[in-house]
Amino acid sequence: MHVRKISDKGQIVxxxxxxxxxxxxxxxxxxxxxxxxxxxxxxxVNKIMIDEVQEL
Known part of the structure; x- marks a missing residue:
């Protein structure tokens, strides 16, 4: 498991x-x-097809 904090700008690494x-x-x-x-x-998003995601 990886835990990260959200920055004051709403960003994560x-x-x-x-x-x-x-x-x-x-x-x-x-x-x-x-x-x-x-x-x-x-x-x-660059590696998947939208149809694949809709099945989840």
């Missing part, structure tokens, strides 16, 4: 391990998606 796993690079767009079960997902 995504740990490098997570960025590598999600293949995130500078300039990528990130989506925060709530699932039907109430979980929150962090998704690299």
């Amino acid at each position: 995504i740990p490098s391990e997570i960025r590598r796993k999600l293949e995130m690079n500078e300039g990528d767009q990130i989506a925060f998606i709530e699932t039907k079960k109430g979980n929150l997902l962090l998704v690299n």
Whole structure:
């Protein structure tokens, strides 16, 4: 588990391990998606199809 503080500007730092796993690079767009079960997902928009997310 990774825990981060939110800055006074509402920003967080995504740990490098997570960025590598999600293949995130500078300039990528990130989506925060709530699932039907109430979980929150962090998704690299550049790597997925919108249809895939709607199934969650």
